[in-house]
Amino acid sequence: MDSRYDIAIVGSGPAGLSAALNAKIRNKSFIIFGNNNLSDKIEKAPKVNNYLGFTSGTGKNLLESFQNHINKMGIEIVNERINTIYSMGDYFTLMVNQKMYEAKTVILATGVEYTKPLKGEEEFIGKGVGYCATCDAPLYKGKRVTIISYNEAGEEEANFVSELAGEVFFVPMYKGDYKLNDSINVIKETPIEIIGESKVSKVLFKNGEELETDGVFLLKNAVPPTQLVPGLEIEDGHIKVDRLMKTNIKGCFAAGDCIGTPYQYIKSAGEGNVAALSAASYLG
Numbered sequence: 001m002d003s004r005y006d007i008a009i010v011g012s013g014p015a016g017l018s019a020a021l022n023a024k025i026r027n028k029s030f031i032i033f034g035n036n037n038l039s040d041k042i043e044k045a046p047k048v049n050n051y052l053g054f055t056s057g058t059g060k061n062l063l064e065s066f067q068n069h070i071n072k073m074g075i076e077i078v079n080e081r082i083n084t085i086y087s088m089g090d091y092f093t094l095m096v097n098q099k100m101y102e103a104k105t106v107i108l109a110t111g112v113e114y115t116k117p118l119k120g121e122e123e124f125i126g127k128g129v130g131y132c133a134t135c136d137a138p139l140y141k142g143k144r145v146t147i148i149s150y151n152e153a154g155e156e157e158a159n160f161v162s163e164l165a166g167e168v169f170f171v172p173m174y175k176g177d178y179k180l181n182d183s184i185n186v187i188k189e190t191p192i193e194i195i196g197e198s199k200v201s202k203v204l205f206k207n208g209e210e211l212e213t214d215g216v217f218l219l220k221n222a223v224p225p226t227q228l229v230p231g232l233e234i235e236d237g238h239i240k241v242d243r244l245m246k247t248n249i250k251g252c253f254a255a256g257d258c259i260g261t262p263y264q265y266i267k268s269a270g271e272g273n274v275a276a277l278s279a280a281s282y283l284g
């Protein structure tokens with residue numbers, strides 16, 4: 001395990017990057033988790049003209065400018081997806097597949113997931129539907145598991161699960177090369193419903209085919225906040241914070257799209273700044 005950081009930042013969009021920048025300026029030890037490409041939502045913007053100091057350009061141009069800034073400050077993103085964060089009283093444990101990290105404070109900057117839940121997904125949470133395949137894999141020893149993955153990071157989780165489960169079905173919701181163990185069955189169909197009675201029994205696809213399964217993992221770009229941090233208070237579908245970006249959990253702050261609309265780069269960056277300064281003053 002690594003040392004206990006002052007601040008762990010989860011998310012590498014404008015909110016997380018701005019938090020990291022300010023943690024660095026405040027001379028706090030920190031770690032920032034996210035993606036090598038920072039955020040899909042920056043890269044995908046066809047045109048950005050509402051970010052102060054950035055006169056006009058594409059999302060890619062803005063991304064380059066963010067990347068240059070963090071490079072200059074010596075900030076490196078840890079390309080890992082945090083599955084769960086536990087508050088231990090005066091510090092936090094962050095779980096990543098088989099690893100864990102510790103930090104005195106946490107800043108959640110995870111963005112929002114635009115994909116709508118599948119029919120039946122919410123109904124069967126904890127009854128065969130899960131969001132962390134590696135955490136729950138031991139429950140599926142010898143069983144049939146379906147992994148619906150919205151990104152490449154899901155491939156590593158699927159490979160891990162395939163060593164324990166009887167059969168693994170991988171349903172990619174993206175195009176790619178799929179670096180998967182030979183034993184994994186890839187299904188390139190669109191899932192539309194998760195079916196069951198007291199627990200999950202099948203996945204229904206758009207083409208009308210049904211797949212019998214004991215469990216379904218949905219590996220999305222952002223884990224739902226309440227799954228990520230047990231006990232986190234939510235209001236109108238977003239993490240509830242005060243003006244200092246404090247959540248209801250001591251030492252846990254949040255910023256960016258995950259705390260509410262309007263979904264904007266500059267709002268996210270501003271809130272990331274406030275969250276880092278609040279974490280710094282909490283640390284003393």
Ligand SMILES: Cc1cc2nc3c(=O)[nH]c(=O)nc-3n(C[C@H](O)[C@H](O)[C@H](O)COP(=O)(O)OP(=O)(O)OC[C@H]3O[C@@H](n4cnc5c(N)ncnc54)[C@H](O)[C@@H]3O)c2cc1C
Pocket residue numbers: 010011012013014015016033034035038039040041042044045046047048049050080081082083109110111112221222223228255256257258262263264265266268
């Ligand atoms: C096509 C498009 C165009 C847009 N155009 C504009 C525009 O012109 N102007 C504007 O102001 N806004 C625009 N937006 C909105 C803007 O993209 C968002 O408001 C902004 O990106 C939110 O920043 P964020 O840091 O809160 O989250 P995000 O940018 O969503 O970043 C969150 C990051 O955290 C990572 N993450 C999530 N969960 C975890 C986890 N558990 N572990 C590790 N990493 C995790 C995600 O993978 C992601 O990289 C646009 C959005 C889209 C989709």
